[in-house]
Amino acid sequence: MSYLRKILAIVWKDIVAELRTKEMFSAMFVFAVLVIVIFNFAFELRGVDRVREATPGILWVSFTFAGVLGLNRAFVLEKDRGCLEGLLLAPVDHTAVYFGKMISTLLFMLLVEVVILPVFTIFYGINLLNLRLVLIVVLGTLGFAGVGTLLSAMTAQTRAREVLLPILLLPVAAPVLIFAVKATAGVLDGLPLSDIARWLQMLVAFDVIFPAVAFMTFDYVVKE
């Protein structure tokens, strides 16, 4: 079985589990919608300009919070029933577990985000159905899930668990938020691709660096 097949097997396992329970998607999705609703109360968003100004921030805060929720489940779920031990006993490299978990988290987050975009479009009357925006969402989410999966594997094994993950993750993932919000604002302002390219480049750099670091250190996080 090749390395890629092993990764895909873990991803498939997560997808099947999710299809049977639908716990993760529903929780993340409802939470993301709630964040959007709460922001509407908090900022009294009326008028095209105000909405356009606030949209990138609201969008990424809702993605981030929903992502933290999903990441927490990713490993706590495995830990609770002793599945993590089983997964690690499987004759695969531990880094395959990391990539498998990372990809499944990424897929769940992207699914939520792809549904949130039209919902947001309906609620705020601002068109977010844009291919460039989808590209930014994919790049931003990849970086977030890349470092989040590593830290989630760690916090799931601590006493504080869910509480600790956002505290460790948010300061480290802050650049993703900055780059993604800036790029999103650029797209909404109708800037040409060359103007938002530097934000995209930084996102790509982040997407490469953190999975690489996780690849090198994941073994130390899960071994007994």
Next chain:
Amino acid sequence: MKRRNDTWLVALTAVSAVLILVALYLALVGAPKAVMQSEIGPIVQRIIYFHIATAWVGFLAFFVTFLGGVAYLRTQARRWDIVALSSAEIGTVFMLGVLVSGSIWAKPAWGVWWVWDERLTISLIQFLVYVGYLMLRSTVDDPTRRARFAAVYGIVAFISVPINFIAIRLWRSQHPLMFGSEGGGLGPGMMFAFFFCLITFTVWYVTLMGHRICLERLRDDVEELKQRVIG
């Protein structure tokens, strides 16, 4: 149990005490008055000597935590975990010092306690990362697992520093540049006081590290004795 020779630590403590007294004199009295920022008064700008030196130690400590983490993962030796932990604790305190002393300067200079400028923001994020590091340590009971987790987080967090810095720099900037392309804002007399403070704080950091490492070793010894008595 062996008795540890700590004469060098006492000597180092004495040296840093003297250095700090001299640095205080230089920063408060010795250094010439600033001409460029006279509108905010000649007193206020004197905080920069300690402010920048504190920031330097804060980031240096974080680098040492990173190195300690890498060394720990490679060797699995307890002493590297002690180095990383000690440095992180000292760094947290210094980072807090940077934030406080910066705010004290910012109020008269800018009229506000805080602005969301790149260096301020990165210092705040750095401080929060340190706090997260210490919280992570406190929630893992098994010592080797705690050391491994802390090492991994120390590495991830340190790598995030330059990326955070670039992100925030692209985002915005307001902090005065001490060594800008125009030649910088410090005269020769000030330069001396500045570097003297930098060296003083570095020595002070090393002293604190010595004390903290000693303390952690004593804790290990106590733990070992406990085990021996109970077991």
